[in-house]
Amino acid sequence: MRRLGLIFGVLLVVFCTAPVRAQEATGTIRGRVTVDTTRQALSGVAVTFRSRTVLTRADGSYLISGVAAGTDTLRARLIGYAPAQRSVTVMAGQTVVVDLTMSSVAVNLSELVATGYGSQRAGSVTGAVTQVSAEEFNTGRIVSPQQLIASKVAGVQIVDNNEPGGGISIRIRGATSINASSDPLYVIDGMPVGAGGGISAGRDALNFLNPNDIESFTVLKGGESASIYGANAANGVVIIQTKSGRQGPPQVEYSSSASASQVTRLPSMLNAAQFAAAVAQYAPQKVSQLLSANTNWFGLIDRTAYGQEHNVAVSGAGQSNNYRLSLGYLNQNGVIQGTTAKRLSVGLDYAQRLFTDHLNVRTNIRGSRSIDLFTPGGVLSNAAQMGPTQPSTDATSATGYYNWPGNSLQSADNPAQILALATDKGTTYRSIGNVQAGYRIPFFEALTANVNLGYDITEAQRETFNSSLLHAQLKTGTGGTLSRSNPSLLNTLGEAYLNYATPLRFMAGSIDLTGGYSYTQSHGEYPNFNEQNLSTGLLGTSGIPTAQTVQNTLDIQESKLISLFGRLNYNLRDRYLVSASVRRDGSSRFGPGNAWGTFPSVAVAWRISQEPFMASHKGLSDLKLRASWGKTGNQAFANYQQYAAYTLGDAQSQVQFGNTFVSTIRPSAVDPNIKWEETISYNAGIDFGFHNQRFSGAIDWYSKSTSDLIFTVPVAAGSNFSNFLTTNIGSMKNTGVEFTLSARALEGGRRGLSWTANFTAARNSNQLTSINPAAGGVQKILTGGIAGGVGTTIQVLEPGQPINSFYVFTQKFDASGKPIQGSYADSVPRAFHDPAPKWILGHSSYLKYANWDLSFTLRAWLGNYVYNNVASNLGSYAEVTRGSPYNLHTSVLATGFTQPQYQSDYYVENGSFLRLDNLSLGYTFQFYGQPLRLYATVQNAFTITGYSGVDPTAGLNGIDNNIYPRSRTWTGGMSVRF
């Protein structure tokens, strides 16, 4: 509590040192500062008359009162704009109105960048922050918002799972955690929605947000900028701002597109003749099971997937308000049958300015329904395993589908039958909204009081159904199964903060001071039921029949986060910039001994280009050195870790006492003082720009050290209730360097050829420095479960190595280059490469000529490795000796393995690639006096890689085990305004 008092105290001191109103005969100057070309208001412009300086407000207005009568020069200064000045004569007791216009010299320096609880001009930013706005977004069929900025920001790795809108993971400057989340905090219009973006019963949690409604993404990469979000910020922060209405009469925008997708690559399996030959040679006793069909199982389950999207938005702005209402509809099929993503979304943004613009209220409400249909589990793996000699249909079977005879546990299932008889569907309703009010105190206009009240509510449902007639159910004897979970989550937010921005009277420079309080709480309910051996399958997912085994569970999860925060920005003549912030977080997830964490940061920057001695270097428009330090936390782990919980046994884990069965309870091992994982980041950077920012760029070096990493480590046997305890113990480090270069290479004007090109390059090295300090380098944790064997793992967490390094033997080869089965150069596995790319390169180009526009995004990863699990699992002749033979991966033709060699490094492949992520061509013309744009986009146009499996990018873990195949998507669309 003392800290809270301190923050208010500091604020008060600052207010009270503000100038005392002059008493002599004086006059007043007021006016408005706008951009010369667009007439847009400019805020934060330093307007100086004699020794008095004020900053313009959001509407560009300023007021300088109490100036002595006389004539002098009024000067206006804003980063990225040429200074403006005018001679002004002030008369006692009079108000003179002076409106100024400023012309832009370096647009990207003057952009307002969201920094959390406020914004800053890009040129004044002291930390590692990147903003991406709508015109730079990726094009084509975008289901998840995060895909908009893939390859656009250096140091930000965006990975999806190839399904439309599927499971997006973002790693900003590498992963910082093993057992907590490594996903960034998302903040949408001031409403934090948590690491990973909340909950969903379908695919990515952020899919509720229509990408078409997004104005900009701001990525707070560095610890210094993210630390204002404290215990949620260790993985960086992604601030999403949605579109709002623009000045002018009501306007309707309509855009529509249609797309078609096709599979690019599938696992390489033996054909019917090869399969029959393998069975004949290695499992002659199984030959009798083979039939004479020639089935391409993947051909039966994939498809050309169509999709469509429609968006309508009505927007406008009046004198004191603006609004935007949007409706969106998306329906996108996946390239494997059974996969569909549907979204219906509505969004309303309304801002009203009241009390002569002193009170600014912005309300944002959006809601959506997402329906995700999933390809039922096992379709892809069974398409790989099912024998190509076997037919898909069998008129004699109960379901009309063929399956191997005998229902052996070791037999593949007909994937076409699974598609027909199994269902997996997620439905998510989500609404998020907030009211942000900013009140500029009358007579003390430098001070703004802000309140932000918000909610985020999700009601979801996931249903799965497996018919009892399915081969998989028959062979395991589980009968028909039905499961349904209905997670719901309500998060509420209340925040109040004060902002005080003013030039300082008693010393040079201006300050921007923010301090406040934030309270968030979360209530989640997770009811779930599972039924096995259904009495009937006729109802599918539409009812709950009786069943032999019924399991019901309900879990309620609640959490709280209470925070105090403050930030001070100091700007001296746009040359010397200092920023310091502190956040104090109290979280219900921390044990009583560690209930509060403090997360400070400090950053400095020197804009050398503004120094008088640089004035002669006309070509240099910006040169800034930045250095910063920040501490952030990660609390994205489970609730109640500090409580000694008892786990109830289910009805199938009972024991027999006489003639009755008794269920059980089990105490759990806990660390009562569990707390956040802590990351200390250093960042040093240089921003540069030439020729009024026609060429600009940045180089950043960073180092992030994470300590108190949560690990589940062995504890001395007998000293607690389990052999492992989850506690804050490990440490890890990420270091890297990032390069960004942006060039307006050709500036052809309105009708000529113009070309803007952006390049990004980022290198990150990750190292797990320690799991358990007591164990030194000895302790390893095996991770990365694969298909094949029971509990077989392929990766390791080992001190001194990157996390999730592959843990494999060195394969020996014979003279002909063929791997020798079971022959390894080492006696124990060793850490060998890892799935994270060493370098991520991105390039975006935007070309314009007359009515035509063309853009494309290229991406390359270097040094990422992938374990080809389809090859390792189905790449030995042992698989044809199963109950019913499994089909084999074609790698077996090269290796000749007769036993699986899961742990051979033969299967760890370099996954480096170059991919044209999207290529978009548009043509704009006038239609009834309004612009109409037609465009065509191809996504995933090509991938150049040496990797032999399905896709070198699917998933973060680098294990290619029947992953969803990547598709190439063609989209054609139009957008019109009227």
Add this chain to the structure above:
Amino acid sequence: MNPRTCKALASAAALLFVAAAGCTDPTVQPVSTITSANIFNDPSSYQKFLAKLYAGLAVGGQRSGDGSTDIQGIDGGFSQYLRLYWEHEELPTDEAVLAWGDVGIPDMNTQTWNAFNVFPQSMYYRVFFQVSLANEFLRQTTDAVLAARGASSTLKATIQPYRAEARFLRALSYWHGIDLFGDIPLVTENDPVGGTPPAQSTRATIYAYIVSELAAIQSQLPAPGPSTYGRATGPAASMLLAEVYLNAGVYTGSPAYGQALAAAQTVISSGGYSLDPSYRHVFQADNNTSPEIIFAITQDGLHTQTYGGVNFIIHSSCGGSMNPSTSGVDGCWYGNRMKPEAYLRYDVVKDKRASYFYTAGQTLAVSSISDFGAGYAAPKFQNVTSTGQPGSNPGFVDTDFPMFRLGEAYLIYAEAFARGGGGTQAQALAYVNALRERAYGNPSGDITAAQLTLPFILDERGRELLWEAHRRTDLVRFGLFTGGTYVWSWKGGVSAGKATDSHLDRFPIPATELVANPKLKQNPGY
């Protein structure tokens, strides 16, 4: 700013400060999680906690099929207590070989493990999981604690035998612990939870502790009978004593064959048990009705579902051309077969104990560990009842594991006699021949007094107790487990077998445990 504005702001700030003070407590009590704070508000929790101590032997976790696993670091089904114990007692011996290539298993077949092997590691953790839970149960059920919770006198009376059972189960696991690992820590209910790592004790100390514990609880344990089936009874404690005494020489250097014989005699003369007329029935789905079983780890297709335990034994001993329905299960796991030495001990023509061996399509010799066809199969355990009905669930078996049965008490008596532990020759002979007669169906297999030698008894134990998780302990007691006196297929990692080093008589203290508990010293040789 004028002073008035300042004052107003100060008041506003103070107001905010006060309002905020009410919103600065981040504590959230769990609502749908049961914690130590409320678990014992429900009196049935004591029985459920006790049930967990038994369940720790029977299943791997709190969810069907070993989900919500008790110990970590290994697959749930792999981690199951009985499965691990069975693998430790059978795979390194002349009795069984397991085909699978999962990391760690091949070494278990061939006595080539090291301190990093996940199987001994998990077994070690399983032993101490049992010990820790038993200790906690005892802490939570002291008179003082019960009185503080206001427990009724009825409840207190109910809990008293539970405490004795908890101590029995702790003693049982400590026996497994010293038998497998030698010198391990001794942790009791008097040690704090979450405290410093426990110090290493010795085999002899823990041996003495087990003996004293069993003596102390003998009279407090529930009486045997159908209503206490599955629970520890007085005779079960005597049987555990007999086992521990029989191996006292290994644990302490001073044998205690007299006490072993006396303890076995106590079991035999308790009168509650008799040899099951059908040897087969002892290993079938309805073996809970067998009169021979003194202490069983219960399994049930509907209520006690594990991928370890007897479910593992039955599934894994099926493969090749065997029909899984003969074993009463849904499929074969192609795992365990006999090493030839185990098979060759039987007179397969006359001895009915060999009648269920499966040889069609199998070879006697284990030419390849990973090939199920190499080695005869021994589907001794079946999920089929004595009347031929399949168990309640082909995926999870009903067949209980007879950890202690009367037949073994007979053999302990005979061995203790032969080793000079007292008793009479006539009695010893009578017990052995009782087993022989059941096996042969007539006295044709009876032995004479002269034949009642220690080597015979070891072989007879092999025949009678095949795959009942006694073999490693037996071979160690006879000094044959390591060394070159007796080699069998794949001993030492070569198909013909070779001598192994005597340090392998004990499994290693897991490497992970040496890290977690710096007070421990590794067993010699590792």
